[in-house]
Structure formats: structure tokens, C-alpha cells
Amino acid sequence: MSSTERSLNGVGLGLRWEFLEEVLAAPELGLAFWEICPENYMHRGGYYPYALGRIAEREPVVTHGLTLSIGGSEPAPLDYLHELRDEIRRVGAPWHSDHLCFGNAGPRMLHELLPLKQSSANAQRAAERLRRARDVLGVPVLVENITWYAHPGRREMPEADFITEVVERAETGLLLDVNNVWVNAQNHGFEPRAFIRALPLDRVRQIHVAGHTRTPSGLILDTHGEKVVDPVIDLLGFTLEHTGPMPVLLERDNQVPELPELLDEVGRLRAAYDRAMTRREAPLARSA
Amino acid sequence: MPEALERAFAELALGAEPVPADPVAVRAWLDRSGVSADDAAAILDDGADRLFVYRTLIRATLRDAVECAIPRTMHRLGGVFDEYFTRYLSEVGPRSRYLRDITTELLDFCAPLWPDDPRVPPWAMDLARHEAVQIVVASELARPLGAEPGVLDLDTPVRFIDAVRLMSYDHAVHRLSDRLDDRTPPAAEPTRLLVYRSPEHDVRYLQLTPLAAAILERLLAGDALGAALLDATRSTGTELGESVLAGTAALLADLAERGALVGSNRPPERMTT
Numbered sequence: 001m002s003s004t005e006r007s008l009n010g011v012g013l014g015l016r017w018e019f020l021e022e023v024l025a026a027p028e029l030g031l032a033f034w035e036i037c038p039e040n041y042m043h044r045g046g047y048y049p050y051a052l053g054r055i056a057e058r059e060p061v062v063t064h065g066l067t068l069s070i071g072g073s074e075p076a077p078l079d080y081l082h083e084l085r086d087e088i089r090r091v092g093a094p095w096h097s098d099h100l101c102f103g104n105a106g107p108r109m110l111h112e113l114l115p116l117k118q119s120s121a122n123a124q125r126a127a128e129r130l131r132r133a134r135d136v137l138g139v140p141v142l143v144e145n146i147t148w149y150a151h152p153g154r155r156e157m158p159e160a161d162f163i164t165e166v167v168e169r170a171e172t173g174l175l176l177d178v179n180n181v182w183v184n185a186q187n188h189g190f191e192p193r194a195f196i197r198a199l200p201l202d203r204v205r206q207i208h209v210a211g212h213t214r215t216p217s218g219l220i221l222d223t224h225g226e227k228v229v230d231p232v233i234d235l236l237g238f239t240l241e242h243t244g245p246m247p248v249l250l251e252r253d254n255q256v257p258e259l260p261e262l263l264d265e266v267g268r269l270r271a272a273y274d275r276a277m278t279r280r281e282a283p284l285a286r287s288a
Numbered sequence: 289m290p291e292a293l294e295r296a297f298a299e300l301a302l303g304a305e306p307v308p309a310d311p312v313a314v315r316a317w318l319d320r321s322g323v324s325a326d327d328a329a330a331i332l333d334d335g336a337d338r339l340f341v342y343r344t345l346i347r348a349t350l351r352d353a354v355e356c357a358i359p360r361t362m363h364r365l366g367g368v369f370d371e372y373f374t375r376y377l378s379e380v381g382p383r384s385r386y387l388r389d390i391t392t393e394l395l396d397f398c399a400p401l402w403p404d405d406p407r408v409p410p411w412a413m414d415l416a417r418h419e420a421v422q423i424v425v426a427s428e429l430a431r432p433l434g435a436e437p438g439v440l441d442l443d444t445p446v447r448f449i450d451a452v453r454l455m456s457y458d459h460a461v462h463r464l465s466d467r468l469d470d471r472t473p474p475a476a477e478p479t480r481l482l483v484y485r486s487p488e489h490d491v492r493y494l495q496l497t498p499l500a501a502a503i504l505e506r507l508l509a510g511d512a513l514g515a516a517l518l519d520a521t522r523s524t525g526t527e528l529g530e531s532v533l534a535g536t537a538a539l540l541a542d543l544a545e546r547g548a549l550v551g552s553n554r555p556p557e558r559m560t561t
Binding site: 072 | 296
């Protein structure tokens with residue numbers, strides 16, 4: 001099924017190898033869409049691309065990459081972009097997303113989402129990269145706000161302004177990770193709802209939700225290894241009230257539980273989603 | 289200058305163990321990387337501790353990827369393995385966008401070094417390669433077949449699937465148990481395996497005689513079947529007679545049955561005018 005044939009609004013789940021067999025064998029699981037990390041399927045053969053192909057034939061899939069290095073000093077190589085384009089086409093993803101970060105230092109790949117200095121020059125470069133990626137990939141390329149643990153240098157602008165400048169200059173959509181906002185708010189001491197209000201919410205095209213881990217030092221790490229906590233679910237509801245219906249994704253990459261447990265968590269998010277839509281429609285209903 | 293901060297992160301993550309509490313060392317690290325004085329001052333003002341979290345995260349990701357591929361080698365070598373992993377990160381570092389490639393990169397780095405290190409058992413590279421080939425073959429990209437493969441004949445190279453590797457070890461590492469706590473050394477025994485991906489996507493291992501391995505080595509290098517037979521029998525001191533021809537035919541038929549061999553690489557027909 002082409003993902004463009006139906007709306008992806010609602011709650012989807014990150015497709016992980018741990019439960020790939022169950023998904024293949026299961027009938028309709030009631031998810032709005034699946035999200036994959038294309039680097040796990042690109043440039044490879046064998047079982048995993050085969051299984052993904054079968055799933056993509058019957059359910060919508062979007063791609064969420066890790067190595068575009070949008071803010072890096074060097075642009076992503078064209079052969080990587082072409083392989084990514086082929087993967088996006090293979091699964092029929094209606095858009096691709098990656099992170100507002102860098103991930104390599106020259107030829108050395110660091111395999112981490114590393115923070116950019118929040119400056120206008122970096123926003124301009126990231127926007128250029130996003131436009132180039134969109135041109136090569138042939139689909140909209142959304143950019144995601146990351147969790148960052150330290151700022152690398154002198155900040156020239158608040159993070160919300162940095163993100164806004166990137167998406168406005170690139171004329172692209174924002175993948176708003178509300179867990180990342182909440183984690184950053186805890187680690188750096190700001191009010192998450194004010195941060196979200198400062199973003200260009202009309203540019204949000206997808207939302208991510210995930211769990212995190214608090215270390216003994218008090219620092220919270222964006223591990224995607226635990227259940228989503230209630231404050232993050234509340235922040236999701238707050239965000240949805242402002243954005244309206246939206247594709248929302250539950251990410252779980254570490255300590256992946258059994259699929260039924262993940263589907264229960266999707267159910268919690270769906271309930272929060274529905275409550276947010278009800279709250280959003282209530283003032284309209286009263287004024288009608 | 290973004291390149292300077294990228295260099296700083298690379299050294300932080302891949303280089304020697306840093307000392308976050310020492311402002312002089314932090315300043316020296318930032319200066320070495322070319323970070324501007326203003327950015328360096330801001331990092332020092334904020335305290336570099338949280339920046340150093342990235343070292344832990346990056347090294348854990350890379351190490352997990354290697355452990356996923358060669359867990360028994362890592363457990364058997366213990367601290368010696370850690371030492372080489374540290375050297376690899378520092379001297380080369382990961383080059384591929386695909387995490388699954390890091391093990392091959394690491395082993396390529398270690399291959400010329402381990403034979404000279406008496407702490408590394410002589411079978412260690414055999415075991416590491418044997419473990420690593422599983423993911424390599426499982427994930428090998430299968431290119432489109434292109435031209436229809438032809439019938440085998442002596443004058444034409446043989447066409448295999450892409451997901452096939454011929455492995456040659458000095459030790460019988462394929463007979464070791466899968467247990468991480470097993471420390472039984474493998475027997476010193478020349479071993480040749482054909483590792484291939486079945487049509488059902490499983491990785492399979494086929495032990496070969498020296499002659500079969502020699503024939504397949506040449507075929508995989510692109511030699512025509514007849515030339516491969518001549519060369520392989522010569523190099524193994526085997527007489528090229530009826531039994532070798534019959535055995536080769538049986539081997540190739542078996543490989544075709546297993547889905548590892550698809551036919552002959554018929555050369556393109558010549559244009560005539």
C-alpha cells in the first residue's frame with residue numbers, strides 16, 4: 001500500500017527486528033503506520049529487507065534516518081543519498097526524517113546524534129542540506145529536534161529560535177520529539193510547554209514519543225529504553241491540542257519488550273491523543 | 289568553525305581517556321582541535337562534564353555492535369581485545385555509515401597486528417572471522433541477476449549468488465561451542481568453509497576438501513570452469529581425471545541445489561555487422 005493513499009494521523013510504532021516475525025504473522029494491529037530506520041535495511045540483502053518489503057506492501061511505512069548529518073561540515077555523499085532514495089521508494093515512504101545534528105568528523109563516523117552550536121550560520125547550513133536532501137530523495141525531509149547534554153560552544157540563539165530558523169529557511173516540516181523537549185527541559189532547566197509554544201507549530205508534520213533513563217548523576221539520557229513517563233504523555237497531549245491531528249510515533253530501541261506490551265503503550269498514547277483532540281474540538285463545539 | 293568542533297568530538301569519543309575535571313587538559317584538547325577561544329571559554333564556563341557523556345555513549349554503541357558480531361572472540365580475549373578496540377578507535381575509527389560494518393573494519397585493523405602479539409592466541413583471528421562472516425553473509429546485498437545465467441560449460445566462468453564467502457582457517461574454529469564461557473582451544477587443523485545464504489535467508493556452512501576449496505576459490509575469482517579445474521588440480525597435486533570431473537560436477541550440482549550457484553556467466557554475444 002502506498003502510504004500516500006491514506007492519512008497517517010494517529011499512533012504508529014517503530015518497527016524493530018525483535019518483533020518483526022510477529023508483525024509479519026499478525027493480521028491488522030491497528031497502528032496508523034510503522035517507522036523504520038532505513039540504515040538498518042539499506043545496502044543489504046537477506047531476511048530483514050525481505051520482511052520489511054512484505055510489511056510495506058500491506059501497511060504504511062515512514063523512514064527515519066540516523067546518518068544524514070544535517071548539520072555536519074561535509075554534505076552527505078551522493079551515493080548514500082541515492083541508496084536512501086531507493087529505500088524510501090522501496091517502502092513507499094511519503095516523507096523521510098532525520099535529526100538536527102552532526103554525526104561524523106571527516107571520514108570518521110561517530111554513530112551518535114551530536115549537538116550543533118546553535119547559531120545562524122549552522123541553521124543556514126542545515127537548511128541548505130535539507131533542501132539538497134529533499135531534491136535528491138524526492139520526498140519531503142522533516143528535521144527532528146534532538147536531546148543534547150551540553151552545548152558545544154557559545155550559544156548565539158535559543159534552541160527554539162535555532163530550530164525555527166532551520167525549518168523556515170529550508171521550508172520544510174518539523175518532526176517534534178516531545179520526549180527530547182522534556183528531557184532537555186529537565187537537564188537544562190526550562191519550561192517545556194513554553195519551549196513548544198515558541199516553535200513554529202504550523203510546521204510540525206510528525207511527533208515522536210519515547211522513554212528515557214535517569215542516571216545516578218541526575219542527568220537524563222534519551223535511551224528509548226523505558227516506558228514513556230506521564231509528564232511526556234501530558235506534553236504530547238498539550239502539543240497535539242495545538243497542532244491538531246498528527247502522525248505520532250512511539251520509539252523503543254533498547255530493552256525492547258514483547259510486542260503486546262508495546263501495543264499496550266500505544267494504547268496509552270492513543271488515549272492521550274483522543275483526549276487532546278476532544279479538548280481541541282471542545283471550544284469549537286461550544287461556539288457552534 | 290564546525291570542523292573544529294567535529295574534530296573535538298572525534299578526539300573526545302575515540303581518543304585517549306580524557307580528564308573532564310582538569311580545565312587545563314580540557315583547554316588543551318579544545319585548542320588541539322582548533323576550537324575558537326570564545327567557544328572554548330563557553331565550554332569551560334559550562335563545565336565540560338556533560339560533553340564527556342558523549343564519549344560513553346559513542347563507545348558503548350560501537351562496542352555493542354562489535355559484541356553483537358563476535359561475542360566469543362571478545363570474551364576469549366578479554367582485556368587484550370579491549371586494548372585493540374581502543375587502538376582501532378584511536379588510530380582509525382569507524383568509516384562506514386552502517387554500524388554492521390564496524391567489525392570488519394576492526395578485524396582488518398587487527399589482522400596484521402595480532403600475529404606479532406604473543407598474548408593473542410594463533411586461532412583468534414580465525415574465530416573472529418568465522419563469527420563475523422555470519423552477519424556479512426546474512427546481510428550481503430543481492431544484486432539483480434541481469435542477464436539470464438547460462439548452462440555450465442568448461443569455457444565459461446561460474447556465477448554464484450552474491451551472499452557467498454570462501455573462508456580458510458588454520459584452526460577448526462567452526463567446531464567450537466557457542467558458549468561464551470568456553471575456553472577450549474580449537475584444534476590446529478586447516479579448514480575451508482563455503483558460507484552462503486540460502487533461499488530461505490539462513491546462513492549455511494559447507495566444509496570443503498582442499499581440492500574443492502581450490503576449485504571454488506578460482507571460480508569465485510572469476511576463472512572459467514576449465515581453467516579453474518586445471519589450476520586447482522595443479523596446485524593441490526591432484527591428477528585431473530574422471531573422478532575429479534565427476535566430483536566437481538557433483539559439487540556444483542549440490543551448490544546449485546542449495547541455491548549458492550545460479551549457473552554460468554555467459555559472455556555477452558558479439559555484435560556482428
